[in-house]
Amino acid sequence: MxxxxxxxxxxxxxxxxxxxxxxxxxxxxxxxxxxxxxxxxxxxxxxxxxxxxxxxxxxxxxxxxxxxxxxxxxxxxxxxxxxxxxxxxxxxxxxxxxxxxxxxxxxxxxxxxxxxxxxxxxxxxxxxxxxxxxxxxxxxxxxxxxxxxxxxxxxxxxxxxxxxxxxxxxxxxxxxxxxxxxxxxxxxxxxxxxxxxxxxxxxxxxxxxxxxxxxxxxxxxxxxxxxxxxxxxxxxxxxxxxxxxxxxxxxxxxxxxxxxxxxxxxxxxxxxxxxxxxxxxxxxxxxxxxxxxxxxxxxxxxxxxxxxxxEFTAVIRDPEVETSDRGKKGWVELRKVTFRYAGAERAALRNISFVAKPGETTAILGGTGAGKSTLVQLILRFYDPESGTILINGVDTKEMTQKKLRQKIGYVPQKVALFAGTIAENIRFGKPEATDEEVLEVLEVAQAIDFVNEKEKGIYSMVQPAGGNLSGGQKQRLSIARALLRKPEIYIFDDTFSALDYQTEAKLRKALKRFIQDRTIIYVGQQIRTVKKADQIVVLEKGEIAGIGTHAELLRENKVYQEIVESQHEKEEGTYR
CATH class of the missing domain: 1.20.1560.10 (ABC transporter type 1, transmembrane domain)
Structure with a gap:
């Protein structure tokens, strides 16, 4: 006392x-x-x-x-x-x-x-x-x-x-x-x-x-x-x-x-x-x-x-002197990253290396427990790697403040978190000064404008705590709109489209492509349909990279990827699509 x-x-x-x-x-x-x-x-x-x-x-x-x-x-x-x-x-x-x-x-x-x-x-x-x-x-x-x-x-x-x-x-x-x-x-x-x-x-x-x-x-x-x-x-x-x-x-x-x-x-x-x-x-x-x-x-x-x-000390700390970006914008690079949760005998990720570039879509694919969400949390610096380096715009994430790092990233989590308040307040969570026009624009891109307009007060309709008065798909689309409003350099979608039907997902992807075409996009998912059109796909298995390449390349050369495709019934006329 x-x-x-x-x-x-x-x-x-x-x-x-x-x-x-x-x-x-x-x-x-x-x-x-x-x-x-x-x-x-x-x-x-x-x-x-x-x-x-x-x-x-x-x-x-x-x-x-x-x-x-x-x-x-x-x-x-x-x-x-x-x-x-x-x-x-x-x-x-x-x-x-x-x-x-x-x-x-x-x-x-x-x-x-x-x-x-x-x-x-x-x-x-x-x-x-x-x-x-x-x-x-x-x-x-x-x-x-x-x-x-x-x-x-x-x-x-x-x-x-x-x-x-x-x-x-x-x-x-x-x-x-x-x-x-x-x-x-x-x-x-x-x-x-x-x-x-x-x-x-x-x-x-x-x-x-x-x-x-x-x-x-x-x-x-x-x-x-x-x-x-x-x-x-x-x-x-x-x-x-x-x-x-x-x-x-x-x-x-x-x-x-x-x-x-x-x-x-x-x-x-x-x-x-x-x-x-x-x-x-x-x-x-x-x-x-x-x-x-x-x-x-x-x-x-x-x-x-x-x-x-x-007395719990903050493990993740900001540097005393911050390093400026090194002439790059939206570059994400991982160099031999290994991470282990506290008390775990086995590392969740081992020797992970890849680069995600602006204007390209990088997909992270893997089964349950492969380490996909862990990888995203490392990029966001919710954890620091046990070894290896994570670079954003050529700078080690440990050499920039957490605030600056996360300002560069628009994150759509796997588990949607909405807060009690209006739809507009939830969308403006990452950009409080945004106008109504900007809010409506991102709602349209996120394919959420229709159900929002059906509400009596539109964007000023109330959202119950944790989005209790919305369906899973509606909550996901609002979460996507919230990330889009910030217009950051990097977008991370962590298994974001799981609650969407094929038609809505197709419309959303088409709209996203126009809206964020010059930004770095990282998709995380388990479904082939979610990742197969990405510029590069990083296949994870048991915390390690099992292969990197396009859908066609991995389909020809990577056995793990072939097994995933086959398990999801993606065969057509005897060949993998």
Missing amino acids: LALLKYLKPHRLSIVLILILTFISTLLELLLPTLMANVVDVGIVNGDIPYILRTGALMIAVSILAIAFTIAVIYIAAKVSLEFGKSVRRDLFVHIEHLSLESFHQIGPASLITRTTNDIKQVQDVLNMLLRIMTRAPLMLVGGIVLAVTREATLSLIFLVALPLLILVIFLIARKAIPLFTTLQQRTDRLNLVIRESLTGVRVIRAFNRVDDDRKRFDEANEAFRDTGTKVNQILAFLFPIILIIMNFTSIAIIWFGAVRIDQGLTQVGNMMAFLQYAMLILMSLIMLSITFIMIPRAQASAKRIQEVL
Whole structure:
């Protein structure tokens, strides 16, 4: 938790102000029992009405000031804690955005969501409590003890029994409850994971009639969270009754022995009343400290989880000095690239070399698990190769910033990602300043204009989260239009046409050829019909290049390609097309 305290530096003046106001309000509260004692011992005993009125008016003024300062402390503490939460949440989110995909998947989206929301809220709430209580309670405790002992040293011996007993109870309960807070956060992670998977996979769950099983899975996670939370609260539930019992017996002891001393003429009624109030302030401050000490471990567990994410170092980093393009535009070259996923025994790609040139179409063909999507992610620099070099415009991708690299590429992913908003907002994702005319142009090229125009609001029709109100083919076409709008140097289509029928695909290819004829195009696919008209086809098998050439060349000379064609029934009149 200490590592997160750096986020309090901008609020140093506010924290100092909280300390000052808390100190003043605490002194004013400690003054009230003394004033009350004077009213009883001086004003009432002597029948001095003017003294009673003056002291009573002073007590009212002191109370109003104490309340005003306390309200100010609560307001400033709340503001500081909320600003703290906002800063941590923003930095955590930005850091997550820059994590490598490997780190991202290692922690998991569900856990990252919990850490960005629930964990930060836990730390934020405890910080708010600390600013209000951890400054007030020690002052109240020390000040109350000093004033109580000053007034009645003999009665103060009661604290030698009450305080150790109270501290022992708090320690025993805290020792039981604290380990459960970490477990509770882990249960929250699990519950979020189950909910997220259930919601995103709702179609699959229903299609396979696994609704009851999924409900059972949710119930297990939910009940585990409930049981842990219940156990924590059951333990904490013992705290307040026991504390109240100790406080009440302490009050009884003070009144009992105080009455004896009054009867013996050793003290006055007002003095005992003041002592009793100081005793209650001492015990209440100890209770406030105990609540804080119990809540701190939960915040520490959350802070540790936040810090774990912040300490993940970005594997993919921008260079300190960027290298300019070397007179080339749209050139993609891979030189003996090898890549292995973390923990994998076998490399996903081995010794990959080829060149994709502007004005030409390069197709990457291979079966499932051949390494096609991995190759695309390397070009986009979502990962860095284990060995070898990837060049864009003659420059190693490690020598240019990620922003500049990705500005050169229009990427259409295999799994379409659309966001809640209008169609126009989704298309403008890569070029926010684009006009409506530009949006309509790329929609026409992507063969999406017809279904967009059928909607009541056209390009300003709403898209549900993840494109829930669109078909697979519609989502793919919008994804293509989004990439086209940027008009980059390089286009990468990762198995983009899988949800399109032959007729739509043919129209789309024809329109694409006119629209991006001078750019570098890389197609990734498994179907021969998708790649056979490419200028060069790179055939991958088990992470290695099995052949490079045109459709005709590979059909004559490459056995792997022939087998792929044959498996897809591309024979005609005894020869391969």
